[in-house]
Amino acid sequence: MKxxxxxxxxxxxxxxxxxxxxxxxxxxxxxxxFQFRLAEIVKPFVIYRKHLIWAMGIGTFVANLLFSPIIGPWDLIWNPVMDFIGGYLTWLLAKYISEYLAAGFYGVFVALAVAISLVFTLEIPFWAAFLPVLVSELILLVGGVPVVREIHKRVKFEGSN
Structure with missing residues (x-):
């Protein structure tokens, strides 16, 4: 491996x-x-480093496997796959729109995915699941942009995109 x-x-x-x-x-x-998953603050890394799309899906899978109160296919397949897809779409969008809008898109995408999984696992109404998750995702992802941008500038590996 190179x-x-x-x-x-x-x-x-x-x-x-x-x-x-x-x-x-x-x-x-x-x-x-009613989650406020502070770990989501690292997700804007996908805007700057395409290969970190993998980190979001892997991190979600491992965290859900180890700590989720409702382990099942939604937590172990659906949500990690949605993180891969959302991360990739965010990386693409960030080429054409501001990093804050791209992070906001990722927040909406993740909130939709989480809400859908909660509707099927906990049988709660969509809006009761979507709105609280959306608020926390937007705060963390959009708010995480300046933090992640600064880390991205300061921590450079050879070959990082």
Whole structure:
């Protein structure tokens, strides 16, 4: 494996681990309809580093596997896959719109995915699931842009995009 690729794999592992650790430390507020999953603050990394799309899906999968109160296909398949798709679409959009709008899009995308999974797992009304998750996602993802941008500027691996 080329050094450049190895560094990208390491970076995916580090960001995934940070995501999982943040979910662990803030588990009581990281799940269900009234969640404020602080780990989401790392998601804007996909705007700057395409390879970190993988970190979002992997981090979501591992965090849900280890800590979710309702482990099942929605938490282990649907939500991680939606994070991959949302991350990729966000990376694409960020080429054409502001990083804040791209992060906002990712927040809406994730809130929709989480709301759909909560509707089917907890049988709660869509809007009761969507709106609280949307508020927290927008705060964390849009608010995370300046934090992540600064980290992106300061931490450069050879070959990082």
């Amino acid at each position: 050094k450049e690729n190895l560094l990208k794999v390491a970076e995916v592992g580090i960001v995934s681990a940070v995501y999982v650790a943040l979910v662990y430390f803030f588990a009581p507020i990281s799940f269900l309809a």
